[in-house]
Amino acid sequence: MPKIVDHDTRREEIAEALWRVVRRDGIRAASVRTIAAEAGWSAGAVRYYFPDQAGLLSFAMDLVSRRVTERVSALQPKGDPASVVLRYLEQVIPLDDERRAEFDVWLAFMAQAQAETGAGELHAHVDKVHDDLRHLCESLLQSLKLQDDLDLRRESERLHALVDGLSLHAAIQPERTTATRIRHILRHHLEALLA
Amino acid sequence: MPKIVDHDTRREEIAEALWRVVRRDGIRAASVRTIAAEAGWSAGAVRYYFPDQAGLLSFAMDLVSRRVTERVSALQPKGDPASVVLRYLEQVIPLDDERRAEFDVWLAFMAQAQAETGAGELHAHVDKVHDDLRHLCESLLQSLKLQDDLDLRRESERLHALVDGLSLHAAIQPERTTATRIRHILRHHLEALLA
Structure with a gap:
């Protein structure tokens, strides 16, 4: 057989x-x-x-995307609105060893796409992951009762940049940018947007 | 001779x-x-x-630090307070070809420090650049008349993360995260902090 x-x-x-x-x-x-x-x-x-090495990095990146999607899909929205949004955002921020490994893969992947000219396939993949997180930020903000005069596009871009910046800082200086600090900063940021 | x-x-x-x-x-x-x-x-x-390659990257990173320091030192503070702060922050954000090249060097440098275990010297250098930018954010916020109840440490960390996140997004999707969008988002962020 x-x-x-x-x-x-x-x-x-x-x-x-x-x-x-x-x-x-x-x-x-x-x-x-x-x-x-x-x-x-x-x-x-x-x-x-x-x-090759590029294919391996793509494979690792697919794996990260799948893990994040699984965690986000499994979340049960409960608690006050800001806490719910926070729980979603925490799925993509390197707050523990597992998510730190995921973020390192993303960082290596993104840095490689930036450093290589003509890395079209890598770039498309980085764009996809980037767009997915921006859409998540936008959907999460739409689920909140925001102040009337807020511009949703601007706030989505600002939240997205803050999330990626905090993730980067958690990777660079984990002893300073701790899970507690990140949650504190993000909660304050979200609460300032609420009506 | x-x-x-x-x-x-x-x-x-x-x-x-x-x-x-x-x-x-x-x-x-x-x-x-x-x-x-x-x-x-x-x-x-x-x-x-x-x-070696690591020494070369360190040399490039020193060059970037020197260029940023020179530009920051040469700035003349004039205009409304938020505009002055914005002009300082713009010196470290990839808004043109020159600063994009600088950011790419930083990104490659930081990604290499993250990816290699035991790269102590690289790490120390990344930490230094990171701390310098955090101190700049803190000094700039201290120069503003902020709302009474704001926590300076939290706001410095939030501004620093926003600046690095926007820089990252300008590098990943320059056609979307344009210089105009970045200035718009940062100005809004700063003005919301003012007394």
Whole structure:
């Protein structure tokens, strides 16, 4: 009987091995070789799924997007309106080891897209993730009863920039930009917008 | 007569060659080889000043810090208070080609520090640049007549995160996060803090 290769299961196994390497040693350590070793496969088998370093980074980024989407979808909106919005935003901010690893992948991915000219596919992917977060910010603000004179476009852009800036600062100086500080700043920001 | 090597002049020449390469081809294109070619020197002569890629990136980052400091020092405070603060903040935001190249260097530098474990020297340098900008935000806010109940520490952190977030967005989607949008958002942010 011919050997049936279940590609979905294989992808899932690679994703898990990749994630263990990223969490333990950082995104820079993730290579076809290290992931193959982690998964107990040959480098050739891993390379079938991502032929090069750029493909591997895209695969890692897809994984991050999937994780964030799953967490956001699973949230149950309860509590006061600002707390609900805050809980959604927290899903994309590096507040624990898991989200820190996700943010590091995004950072490496984005920096690579910026540094390479003509990296069209990378850029399209970065744009997609960027647009998704902007839309999330806009939807969340629309769910709040905002002050009458606020410009929704401007406030969505401002909130989006604040979220990404705080994430960046949490990555650069985690001992200063703690989860508590981030929640404090974001809650204050949201409450100042409420009617 | 022995040949006198003027190290300061040489460093300046390398800095200029490095900057031409970064502006034209991006920070990823900057290597000992490409900079030597640009300056019309041997790779060995360039390597004397920065022995490896990390040293080169540090050199580029020093150059960015120097440029920002020069621009900030040269500013003449005039106009309404929010406009003055805005003019200072604009010196670190990628609003034109020159500052975009500077931001790309910072981004590459910071992403490398994040991605590499044990990159102590890189980290110290990233911390320094980060702290400088936070102090600038704090001093600028202190120069304004703010609302009585505002917490200066929180507002400095919020402004700093907003500035870095907007810079990041200007780098990711320059056609959307334009200089006009950034000025509009920052002016609104500052005016909401005024007494």
